[in-house]
Amino acid sequence: MKRLYQKLFILGAVLCMSACEAKNDEEKIVEEIKEIEMEEVVQPDSLLRHVVMFKFKDSTSPEKIQEVVDAFAALPSKIEQIKGFEWGTNNSPEGLNDGLTHVFTLTFHSEEGRAIYLPHPDHKAFGAVLGDSIDKVVVVDYWTH
């Protein structure tokens, strides 16, 4: 009988260790959920969109256009105030694009963030990449409703 209880004790101890491990896993998972929830909380109700549209000059080469796209797309990794970035080329069938072919939408969380971005050295350096490749640029910013 004593040996049985000894065995049961060992079994109990093993189960206890397993329980501790499960608890640890659970804590890790709960931590991950909290992080996911935090990210959602950090996202404000309204976002400041900054929509930049280009019409390139007819003389601008495809290589130069690619260089501009790459340089623009590199800005979010350099300027932390840029909270979102997407871009694409116009494919509207409506023919109302006024010659604009390239769209870049940046997202800020505040007008202060935009105020840091606009004169930022890395943004200025991007302007230098643009050079005289652009025929027309239209920029509209808006707080999302």
Add this chain to the structure above:
Amino acid sequence: MKRLYQKLFILGAVLCMSACEAKNDEEKIVEEIKEIEMEEVVQPDSLLRHVVMFKFKDSTSPEKIQEVVDAFAALPSKIEQIKGFEWGTNNSPEGLNDGLTHVFTLTFHSEEGRAIYLPHPDHKAFGAVLGDSIDKVVVVDYWTH
């Protein structure tokens, strides 16, 4: 000594039950994480943005502008192909908005969705609300990168 092992056995049994409970909690949490991930999976990798920008005529009244905004904002509840909608008024300090003051960004999940939207009776009815209130309209669509 026997009583000690008995007590330890009972302790082990209690810990075992606690472990089972922890495992159940863990399973529930893992299930929740899977659900969160599933929601993300439903969102496609790339989205079709449809950006509509208006410059209203100087003669257009604020009431008419509000009517246009309300009619546009009502479209997502009428046309299921519209998967996202946001709008706002230009507040860019750069002065490059080319007179455009109102921005509406619709999101589609496919070009088929957009092809249903464009000639949709409710979209046509919105066009009738616009009437002759608009001085200029610019539309750019792009698949997000």
